[in-house]
Amino acid sequence: MLRTAEFVSPGHPDKLCDRIADSILDVCLSQDPNTRAAIEVMGGHKLISVTGEITTEAFVNVQETVRKIVGDNCGVQVNIVRQSPEIANGVNTGGAGDQGIMIGYACNENIEMIPHEAYLARSLNKYLYKKHPYDGKTQVTLKDNEVVALVASFQRTKTSDLKNGILEWAKEMKLDVSKATLHVNPAGEWNVGGFDADTGVTGRKLAVDNYGPRIPLGGGSFSGKDSTKVDRSGAYMARRIAVDYLKKHNAKEVFVELAYAIGVPEPVQATARVDGKEMQVEGYDLTPQGIIQSLELTKPIFEATSQWGHFGNGFNWDK
Secondary structure (H helix, E strand, O other): OEEEEEEEOOOOHHHHHHHHHHHHHHHHHHHOOOOEEEEEEEEEOOEEEEEEEEEOOOOOOHHHHHHHHHOOOOEEEEEEEOOOHHHHHHHHOOOEOOOEEEEEEEEOOOOOOOOHHHHHHHHHHHHHHHHOOOOEEEEEEEEOOEEEEEEEEEOOOOHHHHHHHHHHHHHHOOOOOOOOEEEEOOOOOOOOOHHHHOOEEOOOOHHHHOOOOOOOOOOOOOOOEOOOOHHHHHHHHHHHHHHHHHHHOOOOEEEEEEEEOEOOOOOOEEEEEEOOEEEEOOOOOOOHHHHHHHHOOOOOOHHHHHHHOOOOOOOHHHO
């Protein structure tokens, strides 16, 4: 069986947009834990556009926050309004900020409890990024858990240096890549990357943010959203349950599905599949406010989630 997953570095334009959105959210939450936010960012070619809704008592200098991440050599366009009062009516009573179904997952394939191809793609990206902190991508293909192909493209990086980094990583990970196909800067070495080469948009790397392409996606993106949005908080809680059930049942893999209706506190579905056996999820407060409280989601913790994926990095919902 062949399985492939990719990962992108924090210097990738899509992830820069995610980081900007979550940084703005963190600034707000550090002053007002009851902030409501749904921030979208698009950037590219010396212009960053920030739009969406923020309802908060906090003061945030959006332009300054953007430039702390991308520098001064860009224009910043801001178009932010307050949350729709019709949406707020449902959230103010404790209801979910939107409808949707969120997928939680955990498996026993590695210490991060995520699909192994995604684990390796992220691990390789982290290793290379330490030496080459630029825009970059990695990809790993497994066949029956053996590495058969590795892809890495990093800005401002000699192909020989990148190849050496891959081999060093494989040695540290105790992986045999002697028979694997290596595609190292396969389109050639490149110096122009990030927002200078391409546009970025929040929420465009959903498979990277979640568990890779093997696991289905239910809800929308995470970055820039406060935790009354169950796209974010519901997905985090589904992961928390999946990790708990994996350990409780000594299972190989667990899928959790939580579904919500806008303005309604309790989920319309809360089920788990433990090694293929379906069961109801019980013993958790699955209302948005219950999730926010149990996972401490009013704290300004979200910029960290925007850089290396939202699962398997030791957050409250991973433990």
